[in-house]
Structures are given as C-alpha cells and as structure tokens.
Amino acid sequence: MLLAVIRREGVDVPALCEHEAIEPCGSCRLCMVEITKKEWDGWKNHVTSCLYPVEDGLIVSTHTDQVMEIRKTILDLYMARCPGSEVIQKMAEEYGIYKTSYITVPDADNCIMCYACTRICEVLGKSAIAAVERGHRKVIAPPFGDVPPDCIGCLSCAHICPTDVIKWNDEDGTRTIWKKNFELITCKECGKNIISREFADYIIEKREVPAEYFETCDDCKRAEVARKMGSLVTRAKEVSL
Template sequence: MVQMTINGKVVKAPDGEMLLTVIRRQGIDVPALCDHAAVEPCGSCRMCLVEITREDWNGWKKYVTSCLYPSENGLIVSTHTPELQEIRRNIMDLYLARCPGSELVQKMAEEYGLTRTSYKTIPEGDNCIMCYACTRICEVLGRNAISAVHRGHAKVISGPFDDPPPDCIGCLSCANICPTDVIEWHDQDGTRAIWGRTFDLISCRQCGKGIITRDFAEYLKEKRQIPADYFEICDDCKRVELARKMGGLVDLAKEVAS
C-alpha cells in the first residue's frame, strides 16, 4: 500500500494501482470518455488529466492522465483545479467540433457550459470520438480484427487496409462497447451485417430465433471448449426444456413414492 494526498485528503491505495481507479473510489468524479473496465487504459481522451506533484519536486508539477499513472508514495494529486477544468473544457470544445451529433459529447460539453463549439465544425466528422474502446475490446477478445487506420486527423477505425476485417467474427462487442453508438450493424433473415461483412446467425432449432453468429460460436468452441450443441437452441427454449426435464423428474419421483 502507498499513501498519497488527493485533493488534500490522505488516501491509501495499492502500489501501482492507476490513479483514476483510486480517485473514483474516493467518490470524486473525474470525467473520462475512453475508459472501460474490460479493456486496458489507453489515454486517448485526456479528460481524466490530473495535476500531480511531490514534496521533493520543489513546486514543480505536471499533468498526467490519471487512467495511466500508477499510484506511488508521496504523490500529491489535484483533480479539479481551474487549469484542469479549462483544459477539459477546451477538449470538450474540440470534441464538439468533431462530433456535434453525439449525445454523450453534447451532455459532457454542457457540463462545461458549452452548447456549441468555438471551432470550425468538421464537415466530414461522424460521432466517432476515437476512444479505441472497440479496437481494445477486439484485442482482449483475441481477434484484433479492427484497428485504427490512416493517421492524424484522417484516422478512422476499420479493418486492415480499410477493407472488411477478415478476422471479425461478428460478436458485436465493438458495437456494444462504443460509447457513442457509431458502429453500424443489423440482423436480417438469419444473417448479421457489420464492418462490411455478413455473418450467418445460428437459428434456434426449435423457435428459429437468431442466437449468435456461427463464427463466434466456432471461436467460443475452439477457445473455451464450449460444446457446439449448446449454441443450437436459444435461451428461451432451453429454459422450457429445463422445466420439462425437471418436471419429468418430479413426476417420476411422485409416481415412485405413491
């Protein structure tokens, strides 16, 4: 355990735990757009910036992203100085120029008193805030199907060489984790379309409802040894099946008893 000071309060935390986790445990609300529990922090949104210093730094201080700075003994952390709020406001201002249509961005910008951007709205901008949550979750999944392609301002999330990603299994993790819901997909007639690819959905053997894509089921079978026939029936039908089987046993027991 290490001891730090956060906004004037002495706080203990496990050595090396990222500051953002510690700060939030204290009930302090530090904003972040690219942070998600299931993926490694990446420090792209810069909203969780905090000011750190130490006694022995003789007044020198620096700004670090709290999601990517490990706790250490003697750290003095400030989370809401006027300078930091100004930086966060400017960053939201930039986001607002890039993603004017995103509700999440609008909501967060409003917290800093921004209703419209001070900058030029980017004509080709979509609601992608480039938080990399989708690429990081795909990495955790072990597929690495999508990544950021191109550079700088032209950067977009896509498959390799901006083509449909061959390693995608249509699991929708990327679309689900996306904080601004920009990843488009749709299920239709037993297929799922995402990232320019179309996947077969397994249909429930009994009721015909779509379950998961066949590629995802294959991947789970291969990686986690889940028997293939588990994926053949939907959860609704499986529950009815369970009730029927258990009920059968109850009836049998009653019969035996009488």
C-alpha cells in the same frame, strides 16, 4: 491506476477511452487530474488518471480550475470533431459547453479515435480492423476498406465504442457489420438471435465450449434451470408429506 481509486471514492471524472476489457491507453485525455506530493515543494503535474499508478503520499486533485479548463478545451475540440455524438454533447454540456469554438469537421463520423474498437478486436485475437490513412483523414476501417476477412461478427467493437459510431444490423437471421454478413444462430426454444455462427465456432474452438451451449439463449437456459429447481422443490415436498 488512479482512475479506479477516484471512481471507488465516488468522484465523477469523465473518461471515454477506458474499459475494463482492454489496457488503458490514455487517448481521450478526459480523465486528466492534477497530482503533487508534500515533498515536491509545490511542484504539480497533470496526468491521465487511467494511466497513472497509485502511489503512497500522492495528492490528487480532480476538479481544480486548471483541470476543468483542460477538460473544457478537450470537450470543445471533441464537439468540433463529433458534432453528432450525443455522448460528447451531454459531457460537454456538463462542463458548460453548448457550442464548439472550433471549426466543425466536415463529414464528421463522431469517432474520437480512441482505438477501443481495434484494441478489443486485438484482445480477441482477430485484429480485423485498424486505423487507416493519416492526419484528419484517419479512420477505423477493415484492411483496404474491404470486407474484413478476419471479422467474426462478435460486435465487441460496436459495443465498446464510447460514441456509438460502429453500426450493425440483425435482420432475418443475418447480422451485418463492416459490410460483412453473418449467419445468426437462433435459440431453438424461443427463436431469439443468439450469436453469429462464426463467433460461436471461434468460442467453441478457443474456449472448448460445447457446441450445444449455443442451442438456447441465456433467458431460456435460466428458465430451464428455474423449471428444474421448481420440480425438485415440489418433489421434496411430496417426499416429506
């Protein structure tokens, strides 16, 4: 897609809803650019670069006055919808917007409705959360606003959220997200939290990963490999002496 090439060329275009783990859906509209071709006789169009495929001869302008105006309007609207989001505030400030010119959404939760969370959950084969209600009341939530039966506490939704809306907590061996509690597996070497038991079981079943894989954390695994490598080198030195 155009956005990948734009980034490869080191051009800074804002994008919130795009992530390599999910298909682009063009919902945030921030990656808008202007396109034209020599043979289009001056005709131009504005497209979301995350959704537009690269074509031979396409002339792409990322910072025309019109494009900048479109982005400013979108960011102005996001400022009204997400008044508490530092990500949005920082982006908007880069475009010279420090205060929204629209009416701020009361009880705003800073969600931009990009659906990255629901899409990654679907990719994982769970679809534990979805958009509920309509219009300005629409929110992302588990079915019937209840504890989501299909959630496995993987945190993918929280990590992919561009405005950091989805909150979770790990405490005393328990992970809590979407009001659901999960037992945490801890590293048998250092005691660090590794993964929720339900997520580990899911990976063991779907990816045929051995259960022992989750006995130690990545740091301890690396330390163990380093120890083994170190003793091999020492032994090799002793042999050559």
